[in-house]
Structures are given as structure tokens and as C-alpha cells.
Amino acid sequence: MADVGRLAGVSSSTVSFVLNENSGQTISNRTRKRVLEAVATLDYRPNRTARGLRTRRTATIGLVTDEIAAEPFAGAIILGAHEVVWAHGSLLLVVNTTRDGRTVREVIDELVDRPVDAILFAVMGARRMVLPDALKGVPSLLVNGYTAGNLMPAVLPDEVAGGRSAAQLLLAAGHRRIAYLTGRAESWATRARLRGFQAAIEDAGLNAGDQVIRAGNYRVDSGYELTRQLLTEPGLPTAIMCGNDRMAVGAYLALAEAGLRIPEDISVVGYDDQADLAARVNPPLSTVRLPHYQMARWAARQVVTGSVAGLPARTYLPCPPVTRKSVAAPRKGAPRKG
Amino acid sequence: MADVGRLAGVSSSTVSFVLNENSGQTISNRTRKRVLEAVATLDYRPNRTARGLRTRRTATIGLVTDEIAAEPFAGAIILGAHEVVWAHGSLLLVVNTTRDGRTVREVIDELVDRPVDAILFAVMGARRMVLPDALKGVPSLLVNGYTAGNLMPAVLPDEVAGGRSAAQLLLAAGHRRIAYLTGRAESWATRARLRGFQAAIEDAGLNAGDQVIRAGNYRVDSGYELTRQLLTEPGLPTAIMCGNDRMAVGAYLALAEAGLRIPEDISVVGYDDQADLAARVNPPLSTVRLPHYQMARWAARQVVTGSVAGLPARTYLPCPPVTRKSVAAPRKGAPRKG
DNA sequence: CTGTTAGCGCCTTCAG
DNA sequence: CTGAAGGCGCTAACAG
Numbered sequence: 001m002a003d004v005g006r007l008a009g010v011s012s013s014t015v016s017f018v019l020n021e022n023s024g025q026t027i028s029n030r031t032r033k034r035v036l037e038a039v040a041t042l043d044y045r046p047n048r049t050a051r052g053l054r055t056r057r058t059a060t061i062g063l064v065t066d067e068i069a070a071e072p073f074a075g076a077i078i079l080g081a082h083e084v085v086w087a088h089g090s091l092l093l094v095v096n097t098t099r100d101g102r103t104v105r106e107v108i109d110e111l112v113d114r115p116v117d118a119i120l121f122a123v124m125g126a127r128r129m130v131l132p133d134a135l136k137g138v139p140s141l142l143v144n145g146y147t148a149g150n151l152m153p154a155v156l157p158d159e160v161a162g163g164r165s166a167a168q169l170l171l172a173a174g175h176r177r178i179a180y181l182t183g184r185a186e187s188w189a190t191r192a193r194l195r196g197f198q199a200a201i202e203d204a205g206l207n208a209g210d211q212v213i214r215a216g217n218y219r220v221d222s223g224y225e226l227t228r229q230l231l232t233e234p235g236l237p238t239a240i241m242c243g244n245d246r247m248a249v250g251a252y253l254a255l256a257e258a259g260l261r262i263p264e265d266i267s268v269v270g271y272d273d274q275a276d277l278a279a280r281v282n283p284p285l286s287t288v289r290l291p292h293y294q295m296a297r298w299a300a301r302q303v304v305t306g307s308v309a310g311l312p313a314r315t316y317l318p319c320p321p322v323t324r325k326s327v328a329a330p331r332k333g334a335p336r337k338g
Numbered sequence: 339m340a341d342v343g344r345l346a347g348v349s350s351s352t353v354s355f356v357l358n359e360n361s362g363q364t365i366s367n368r369t370r371k372r373v374l375e376a377v378a379t380l381d382y383r384p385n386r387t388a389r390g391l392r393t394r395r396t397a398t399i400g401l402v403t404d405e406i407a408a409e410p411f412a413g414a415i416i417l418g419a420h421e422v423v424w425a426h427g428s429l430l431l432v433v434n435t436t437r438d439g440r441t442v443r444e445v446i447d448e449l450v451d452r453p454v455d456a457i458l459f460a461v462m463g464a465r466r467m468v469l470p471d472a473l474k475g476v477p478s479l480l481v482n483g484y485t486a487g488n489l490m491p492a493v494l495p496d497e498v499a500g501g502r503s504a505a506q507l508l509l510a511a512g513h514r515r516i517a518y519l520t521g522r523a524e525s526w527a528t529r530a531r532l533r534g535f536q537a538a539i540e541d542a543g544l545n546a547g548d549q550v551i552r553a554g555n556y557r558v559d560s561g562y563e564l565t566r567q568l569l570t571e572p573g574l575p576t577a578i579m580c581g582n583d584r585m586a587v588g589a590y591l592a593l594a595e596a597g598l599r600i601p602e603d604i605s606v607v608g609y610d611d612q613a614d615l616a617a618r619v620n621p622p623l624s625t626v627r628l629p630h631y632q633m634a635r636w637a638a639r640q641v642v643t644g645s646v647a648g649l650p651a652r653t654y655l656p657c658p659p660v661t662r663k664s665v666a667a668p669r670k671g672a673p674r675k676g
Numbered sequence: 677c678t679g680t681t682a683g684c685g686c687c688t689t690c691a692g
Numbered sequence: 693c694t695g696a697a698g699g700c701g702c703t704a705a706c707a708g
Contacts, residue, residue, distance in 0.1 A: 001685065011695045016687055028693060048451045049396060050685030052387045053700050060431075068420075069413035069631070070613070078416075079407040082434045091448060093398070094432040096420045110429060113386045220618035246614060249587065253620060256594030275408070276584060280558035282591060293407070339701065349679045354703060366677060388701035391684050 001046065008038035015039075019046060059090040061303060062111035062119040062138075064104075068096045071124040072274055073292040077143060080296030081120055088304040090117065112138055118303040121145070121152070122296070139308040141299045144292065150313035153302075155295045159189050162271065162319030163196025166241055166288045169269050169321055171204045174329045175239040178211050181226045181251065183218040183243030183271075190215075190243065193271065197241065216243050223250025231258050238266060238330035245270035245278045248285055248326075263328035273322055283325035291317040339384070346376035353377075357384060397428040399641060400449035400457040400476075402442075406434045409462040410612055411630040415481060418634030419458055426642040428455065450476055456641040459483070459490070460634070477646040479637045482630065488651035491640075493633045497527050500609065500657030501534025504579055504626045507607050507659055509542045512667045513577040516549050519564045519589065521556040521581030528553075528581065531609065535579065554581050561588025569596050576604060576668035583608035583616045586623055586664075601666035611660055621663035629655040 005012040010031060018027050018035045027035075038044070052058040063081055068074045082092050093116060095107045111119055119138050123145030142154035170178050180197050183190045198208040212230070216222030223242055227250065230236060242248040248270035252262065260266050262283055270278055273289035294317050302308050343350040348369060356365050356373045365373075376382070390396040401419055406412045420430050431454055433445045449457055457476050461483030480492035508516050518535055521528045536546040550568070554560030561580055565588065568574065580586040586608035590600065598604050600621055608616055608625035616623040632655050640646050 012686085013688080013696080014694060017694085020687080026693065031693080045447065045451050047391075047453070047685055049387055049390045049453070050700090051687075053385075053391050053685080053702090054687045056700075058387060063432075069417040071413070072410055072614075074416075075407035075409070075412045078412075078432060079434055082406075082432070086433070091431050091433060091452075093429050094401075094416060094420070095424070095429060096417055109383065113383050114429075115385070115387070219614060221620065224620045246618070250618075250620070253590060253594055256591055259597070276410075276557060280584070280588075282559065282562045282588070350701090351680080351703080352678060355678085358703080364677065369678080385701055388684090389703075391686090391701080392703045394684075 001044070004035065004038045004042055004044050007042060008034040010035060056115075057117055058114055060093050060114060060116045061085050061090050061300070062114075062116040063092050063094045063122060064097055064107055064111070064119065065094065065122045065124065066097045066099060067124045068094075073272075073290065074122075074124065076275075076292040077122045077296040080293040081122075081143075081300040084297050084300040085304060090304060118308070120296075120299050120303060139303060139306070141303055141308055141311075143295050143299045146314060153308060153311035153313060153315070155299050155315045155317060157189070157291055157295070157319050158316035159192035159319065160196040160199070161316075162288045162290075163193030164200040165196070165319065165321040166193070166269050166271055167197045167200035169286050169288075169323065169327055170239045170241060170267060171200060173239075173267060173327050175237075175267060176204075176206060176330075177235070177237040178239045178241055179230055179237040180211060180213045180241045181216050181223060181243055181247055182213065183216060183247070185215040187218075193243075212237060216247055218244050218247060220246045220250040220253075223247030224254045225250070227251040227254035228258075231260075236266070239327070240266065240268050242268065242270050244272045245274040245285060245287055246272075248287070249277065249281060252281055262326050265331065267327040267330070269327060278322075279324065286322065286324045286327045288319045288321050290319055339382070342373065342376045342380055342382050345380060346372040348373060394453075395455055396452055398431050398452060398454045399423050399428050399638070400431045400433065400452075400454040401460060402433050402435055402445055402449070402457065403460045403462065404435045404437060405462045406432075411462065411610075411628065412460075414613075414630040415460045415634040418631040419460075419481075419638040422635050422638040423642060428642060456646070458634075458637050458641060477641060477644070479641055479646055479649075481633050481637045484652060491646060491649035491651060491653070493637050493653045493655060495527070495628055495630075495633070495657050496654035497530035497657065498534040498537070499654075500626045500628075501531030502538040503534075503657065503659040504531070504607050504609055505535045505538035507624050507626075507661065507665055508577045508579060508605060509538060511577075511605060511665050513575075513605060514542075514544060514668075515573070515575040516577045516579055517568055517575040518549060518551045518579045519554050519561060519581055519585055520551065521554060521585070523553040525556075531581075550575060554585055556582050556585060558584045558588040558591075561585030562592045563588070565589040565592035566596075569598075574604070577665070578604065578606050580606065580608050582610045583612040583623060583625055584610075586625070587615065587619060590619055600664050603669065605665040605668070607665060616660075617662065624660065624662045624665045626657045626659050628657055 001015050002012045005015045015035055018032045085092055097104050097107055119140045122143040140152050142152050146154045201208040214226050216226050240251050242251055248268055251268055262268050270285045270287035273287045278285040278287045339350045339353050343353045353373055356370045423430055435442050435445055457478045460481040478490050480490050484492045539546040552564050554564050578589050580589055586606055589606055600606050608623045611625045611627035616625045
């Protein structure tokens with residue numbers, strides 16, 4: 001920086017002034033031009049560490065995730081957060097946590113030590129989290145999860161409305177006997193989606209208690225097994241709603257084996273709109289999209305604009321239905337089996 | 339830090355000495371203990387920015403990815419790199435790039451400005467990369483890709499051996515007529531795997547030219563379509579080898595529709611060992627595992643131990659075969675159709 | 677064994 | 693409109 005000043009024939013402070021336009025200083029156009037030229041010829045770039053030391057802003061946002069490798073949505077969250085943070089001139093320090101509380105605390109300490117300007121906590125399963133109080137002064141936001149006492153503002157998918165939307169995809173096509181193959185029964189999302197499903201059923205003038213509901217585990221195998229079981233029972237429903245797209249793939253497999261065509265013989269809907277899966281199976285799967293990308297963008301925006309202070313405890317983002325080809329009107333008679 | 343020194347009755351340098359054990363200084367045990375106590379009661383933690391300014395080491399490694407959201411392997415790479423970097427006391431600054439060269443340069447500049455101690459370039463499709471020379475002094479490593487003139491050491495999956503392993507899964511079971519449904523023809527990985535496939539065929543005393551080879555696109559839909567097409571042709575092979583696991587899922591779907599059982603009627607192998615997919619379909623898919631996690635760990639280790647200087651241009655990590663249930667000996671007669 | 681001193685590279689009052 | 697000076701929090705010679 002001194003070098004730049006020397007080359008431009010000004011002091012280093014002047015260089016600083018032109019580099020940080022905002023500094024309440026006014027610089028003559030000629031000087032500015034000379035400085036900028038010197039910057040260019042020297043290929044000078046300010047050292048962010050030094051700047052951070054002085055300004056106490058590091059232009060760095062911490063993103064702590066759990067199970068980053070386990071879930072296919074981590075990428076969408078990182079991408080969304082990165083994009084808005086980057087547009088704001090900051091970068092993302094990504095750390096992964098196991099579920100173990102000690103690691104969480106260590107990770108947060110490390111982030112606070114840098115220090116980062118803010119912290120985004122991304123939880124992959126919308127679980128409850130307990131958070132160390134080490135993040136005293138650091139603005140923090142929870143993405144896709146919530147804390148016990150709403151200690152930290154959170155952004156979540158509106159899973160209840162999502163469950164409702166998924167059911168309505170089927171109801172609107174005329175289905176009245178729907179099997180809901182849910183995900184892991186313990187998960188927050190599963191319970192919320194189920195409530196949405198039941199609400200949609202009741203809204204349609206039907207009795208939620210009449211529908212068949214089976215608990216799966218969000219994996220392909222449970223969609224497969226549960227569907228096979230359904231096929232052995234009397235009164236096969238005209239449609240299957242799955243806990244997620246992977247379970248729907250399992251259902252596709254079981255249905256194909258049984259010689260049942262989708263959607264002619266039976267309709268299927270998924271959940272998640274998982275990349276490279278939902279849109280690519282045959283027929284393309286109607287589903288409901290999880291807003292990981294949008295949540296991450298939203299959270300990052302709050303954080304870079306410094307607006308986490310006035311945020312409500314929870315903000316819900318919609319899970320829009322996506323209509324593809326796996327839903328049709330139910331057959332008049334009973335579906336013809338294999 | 340001055341506060342700590344005051345409380346412990348020593349100077350701030352002494353505090354620094356006890357905090358950085360290594361500093362070539364010796365400290366009496368009594369002093370050390372007093373300092374440590376003061377640190378504890380004050381809950382003091384050194385500011386890494388200040389330390390970084392002084393030491394020119396920021397304990398930060400840049401990880402630049404492309405298409406982080408697009409591929410399911412990004413998580414494994416981030417996780418692997420994070421784990422070893424974290425164990426070494428560093429953190430990961432993750433930035434995403436589009437394919438556009440300008441963005442790449444901006445991203446690298448930003449990383450160099452911090453400065454980061456090293457940069458890991460993770461490419462998601464083993465493509466060639468062109469790299470800006472802005473990363474003058476920063477040790478850099480390429481993960482899952484390579485540069486035009488081997489300008490930067492790279493770690494890659496041994497795709498040729500992987501293709502060979504996948505084919506051998508089938509050959510060892512006795513298959514002699516294998517259809518290979520490849521991924522995108524343009525990709526480096528596709529060509530390498532194909533070479534491995536052909537080598538395995540020749541090694542088995544067969545003629546590679548006799549096998550049917552069709553180009554797909556790595557997505558479920560192409561596995562489905564290509565398999566359906568195969569089923570309309572005379573001389574159905576006894577086994578299908580797929581470009582990746584998603585294509586194998588497409589093959590499963592098409593085979594199930596046709597009433598063909600896996601592996602009784604026809605065997606299938608995938609590639610990637612994609613999480614939550616390969617192991618979960620029915621029957622569980624035999625495949626070959628891509629070593630993203632291992633490559634990331636390996637690369638991170640080189641970088642934190644400062645050993646990138648003496649590295650060969652390319653290091654190949656194995657793609658181990660994983661045997662599950664989708665391969666069996668071929669039927670004696672022609673497979674029985676639907 | 678411990679304290680003093682001088683910066684790391686930048687920003688920002690305060691004078692001129 | 694520009695320059696001088698001080699300091700952000702820490703480390704590393706160098707004295708003592």
C-alpha cells in the first residue's frame with residue numbers, strides 16, 4: 001500500500017481513501033485516477049486480514065452444518081448462502097459438526113475466534129438443536145431447524161403446507177383412497193407433513209382416519225417394501241403419497257414388478273424434488289419442492305444486511321408443488337393387477 | 339491478552355509464549371500455570387485475525403468447487419477436506435464457481451487476498467481446467483480433475499481400473515455378453531471407464547468389439563431408455579453395466595416393467611456407489627465406489643503438511659468394487675421375457 | 677526464565 | 693483535499 005502511494009506520489013492514507021470510497025473523505029479526481037493506475041500497474045490487492053484486524057469485520061460468515069455428506073441438500077444450502085454472501089463481498093467458512101455437543105462448541109469457538117461476522121446454522125433434518133452460549137455477540141440464524149426455546153431466529157420449510165400440497169395434487173385429480181407412506185416417524189418434518197396431509201383430506205370432505213398410513217424411513221427400500229405390502233392387501237388405494245422422492249422410487253420399482261403402470265393404474269407423488277431423481281424417473285415424478293436453496297439465500301441476506309435482530313422466532317418458506325406425469329385421474333374400476 | 343498478563347502478573351509476551359508452546363521459549367511451570375488460570379477465568383481466546391496478520395498464516399484453506407449443488411459428491415469432498423483440515427487446526431473457506439473463467443479468477447483473488455494458506459480445487463466432473471496465474475505463492479492442488487499442462491498436482495479416481503473392476507464383477511460371475519450403457523460420451527471419466535471395460539473384456543479372452551456399447555448421459559432417464567431399447571433387440575445380453583448408479587436405477591425400472599428379475603434373469607452393475615441409492619434399491623446394487631472422500635482427505639493432508647511441492651503431476655486413488663446382490667451367474671438358456 | 681520493543685498491513689481521527 | 697500518527701491484537705527478536 002505504501003508502494004502504491006509512492007508510485008502515485010501520495011501517502012498511503014490517500015490510497016486507503018480511494019480504495020474505500022465511503023470513508024467520508026473526498027478525493028480529487030486526478031489523484032484518484034493516479035492512485036487507481038498505480039494500483040493496477042502494481043497489481044495491488046489489500047490484505048483482508050489486516051483490514052479485518054482494523055475494522056473488526058472479516059467479511060466472513062460461518063456456515064455450520066451437520067451431516068454435510070449425508071444429505072443431498074447440503075449443496076443447495078451452501079450454494080444459496082454462498083451466492084448472496086459473495087454478492088455482498090463476503091466468504092463462507094464452512095464447518096461440519098457431528099451430533100456431539102462438544103464438537104459443536106469447539107467449532108463455534110473457532111468461528112468466534114476468527115472472528116466471523118455472523119453464523120448460519122444449517123441443520124439437515126429440521127431437528128431441535130441445543131446451542132452453546134459461546135456465540136455471545138455474533139448474529140446467528142438457524143436454517144432448516146429450530147431451538148428449544150426459540151433462542152435464535154430460524155427459517156424453516158412450511159412442511160404442513162407442503163404435506164397439504166402433496167395431498168392436493170392427488171385430491172385434485174379425483175383420488176379418494178390414498179395411501180401415505182411416510183418418512184421416519186420421529187422426525188419433525190414427518191409429523192408436520194402428516195398434519196398437512198390429514199388437513200387436506202378433511203378439507204376434501206373425507207375422513208383422515210380412513211386413509212392408510214404407514215411409517216417408512218425416507219429410503220428407497222422402505223418405499224419398495226411398503227408398496228409391496230400394500231399390493232398384498234385388499235382394497236388397493238388409487239394413489240400413493242410418499243415420504244420423499246427416494247421412497248417414491250422404491251414404490252416405482254415395486255409397482256413395475258407388479259405390472260402396474262403409473263399413472264394409468266395408480267398415481268404416485270413424492271416429496272423433496274430431489275435433483276437428478278424426481279424429474280428423471282419414468283414417468284417424471286410429481287412432488288413438492290423443499291426450499292433449501294431459498295432458505296439459505298434468505299438467511300444469508302438477513303445476516304449480511306444486519307437484520308437478524310428484529311426477526312421473528314420462525315419464518316416459514318413455502319414448499320411449492322411440482323406437477324409432472326405421475327398423477328392421473330383414478331381408474332373407474334379396481335386397478336388391474338399384474 | 340494484556341488483561342490476562344495483568345491478572346497473572348506477567349507481560350503479554352509471556353502469555354503469548356505459553357499459548358504457543360512451540361515458540362522456542364521456556365516458561366517455568368509456575369508461571370505457565372498462573373497464565374493458564376488467568377486465561378481460564380477470563381475466558382480468553384486469542385484473536386486469529388491478529389495472529390494471522392503477524393504470522394502470515396491464517397489457518398484457513400480455500401476450497402473452490404464448481405457446481406456444488408449439482409452433484410451428490412460435493413458433500414463427501416467437503417467433509418473429507420474439512421475433517422483433516424480441522425484436525426490440523428485450520429478451517430475451510432468454501433467458494434463456488436460457475437464454469438465462467440472470470441468468476442474463477444475473482445474467487446481466487448478473493449482467496450489469495452485473505453490470504454489462505456493453500457487452495458484446493460475440487461472439480462465435480464473430472465474436467466480439464468484452466469487456471470489463472472493469480473495463485474502465485476499459494477500451494478494448490480486439484481481434486482478430481484486435471485489441468486492442461488499438469489500445471490498443478492492433481493488427485494483423481496483411477497477410472498480405468500474402476501471400469502475394469504465393474505466389468506470384472508460381471509465377468510467373474512460368468513457373463514460373456516455384456517451391454518455397457520455408458521455416461522456422457524464427452525466426459526473424461528466415461529472414456530477412461532470404457533477403456534477399463536474393454537481391457538477387462540480382452541483380458542477375459544473375449545473380443546471387446548462384440549459387446550454392445552451405448553452412450554447415455556448419467557441420468558436415470560437414459561438408463562431407462564437404453565435398457566428398453568436393448569429389450570426390443572435380438573440377442574439380449576446376460577448383464578448390463580451402467581455408467582453410474584442413477585442409470586442403473588433406470589435400468590431397474592425398465593427391467594421390472596419387462597418382467598425381468600435381477601439378478602435371476604439379468605445382472606446389473608452400477609458405478610459411483612451413490613449414497614442412499616445403490617445400497618437401497620432392490621436388489622442392492624453391485625457397483626464401484628468413487629473415492630471422493632478419500633481424494634479430499636488425501637489432498638487436504640498434502641496441503642496441511644506442506645508437501646504439495648514434491649508431488650507427482652497426478653495421483654490416482656482406487657475405485658473399489660462393492661459386491662451386493664444385483665449380479666449372479668447368467669441363466670443357461672435365453673432369459674425368459676415378461 | 678521473562679519483559680521490552682517493534683512491527684504485520686490497514687483504517688481513521690486529527691491537523692494542515 | 694491530503695498527510696501524519698496511532699493503534700487493532702498478536703508474535704518474535706533481542707535484551708536482561
